[in-house]
Amino acid sequence: MATPIKQPTPVPLVDPLPVYDRRKPDRSRSAEGGTTLNVFSHGFLVLWGVMILLPLGWIVLGSFKNNTEIGASAWSWPSHWSFDAFSRAWEKGIGEFFVNTVIVLVFSVPLTMLLGAMTAYVLARYEFPGNRAVYYLFVGGAMFPVYLALVPLFFMVSNLGMLNTYQGLILVYIAYSLPFTVFFMHSFFRTLPTAVHEAAMIDGCSHSRAFFQVMLPMAKPGLISVGIFNVLGQWNQYILPMTLMQQQSSSDPDRSMLAQGLVNLAQQQGYSGDYPALFAGMTVAMLPVLVVYLSFQRQVQAGLTAGTLK
Numbered sequence: 001m002a003t004p005i006k007q008p009t010p011v012p013l014v015d016p017l018p019v020y021d022r023r024k025p026d027r028s029r030s031a032e033g034g035t036t037l038n039v040f041s042h043g044f045l046v047l048w049g050v051m052i053l054l055p056l057g058w059i060v061l062g063s064f065k066n067n068t069e070i071g072a073s074a075w076s077w078p079s080h081w082s083f084d085a086f087s088r089a090w091e092k093g094i095g096e097f098f099v100n101t102v103i104v105l106v107f108s109v110p111l112t113m114l115l116g117a118m119t120a121y122v123l124a125r126y127e128f129p130g131n132r133a134v135y136y137l138f139v140g141g142a143m144f145p146v147y148l149a150l151v152p153l154f155f156m157v158s159n160l161g162m163l164n165t166y167q168g169l170i171l172v173y174i175a176y177s178l179p180f181t182v183f184f185m186h187s188f189f190r191t192l193p194t195a196v197h198e199a200a201m202i203d204g205c206s207h208s209r210a211f212f213q214v215m216l217p218m219a220k221p222g223l224i225s226v227g228i229f230n231v232l233g234q235w236n237q238y239i240l241p242m243t244l245m246q247q248q249s250s251s252d253p254d255r256s257m258l259a260q261g262l263v264n265l266a267q268q269q270g271y272s273g274d275y276p277a278l279f280a281g282m283t284v285a286m287l288p289v290l291v292v293y294l295s296f297q298r299q300v301q302a303g304l305t306a307g308t309l310k
Contacts, residue, residue: 056286062279070275085276086284089265092274094281096254097261101235103166104257108173109230113223115174116181121211123182124189125197135186141179150243157244164245164255172240177230184229188222189215228296235289238263258285 062070063085064078123135153172154163162168192215200210216223241257256264262281266273 059279059282059286063276063283065276065279067275070279085274085280088274089277089281089284092265092277092281093254093256093261094258094265094284097256097258098284100166100255101258104169104173105231105234107166108170108177108234109227111170112174112177112181112230113227116178116226117185117216117219117223118211119178120182120185121189121215124186125215135182138179138182138186142183144179146176146239150239154243162244164248164252166255169241169244169257172244173234173237176237176240177233181226181230184226185219185222188219192218224296228293231292232289 058074061075061078064081064083065076069076069078119138123131123138157163157168157172160168162171196214196218197210200214205214236259237257238259241260242263245255245257245260247254262278262285265281266278
């Protein structure tokens with residue numbers, strides 16, 4: 001008689017001890033580090049914003065005060081809100097300085113953008129002998145301080161008979177802003193897709209038409225960004241107008257720019273001047289650039305980050 005096979009007693013399954021995975025990141029430590037970095041960065045941004053807004057608020061408040069209130073307390077509210085200081089500042093020459101600056105920028109900024117975009121497009125899209133040499137000349141021009149060129153620049157403009165003229169300052173502004181414009185737009189044009197340009201050339205598009213109708217509209221974010229930088233730089237320019245926009249005779253009209261006119265107005269004030277009018281003139285000088293930047297803030301950010309997102 002066969003003996004039945006005895007089945008082994010089942011052994012209960014026991015969960016193994018948890019093994020620590022060293023490759024798994026410590027989320028608590030990373031969260032603490034991220035929180036510390038966010039606190040530091042946000043704190044720095046708040047401090048930076050306060051350092052910018054406090055002087056602006058002080059200047060705007062000063063334009064609504066009188067001399068006694070300005071000397072008594074810097075942050076006290078005006079006893080009477082009035083725009084009389086703005087009218088006095090406009091009558092003392094701020095209006096003429098403002099118009100002179102607008103006339104120059106209306107011509108200098110568009111010409112700078114046009115010439116800079118054309119030059120950057122050729123250097124970025126076409127290979128020819130000396131391409132890199134020309135590009136590095138523009139890069140070197142962007143790093144060259146304008147103070148070293150004031151004396152030869154003065155004699156050059158004087159020999160051309162363009163001292164204290166709009167066209168002379170316009171040409172100097174274009175030459176001054178062109179290196180940075182070419183450097184910025186060169187990097188932007190290199191990020192644009194080549195297939196679109198090649199398709200336009202296959203369809204029979206000329207080089208100039210491909211630039212103005214195809215590539216230039218695609219570079220709109222970069223154009224707006226560098227255009228804002230040029231407006232800010234040329235609007236606040238002081239050393240070039242101070243050197244080139246001096247009256248050559250008593251009959252020569254005063255074509256001072258806004259920054260130059262504000263300094264002249266401050267020097268004329270002396271110790272017994274109309275400080276509310278001076279503060280009002282500074283407010284008039286600040287408002288246009290603030291409005292321009294706030295209006296195109298998103299376009300500027302899009303232009304600065306477009307090259308990294310492609």
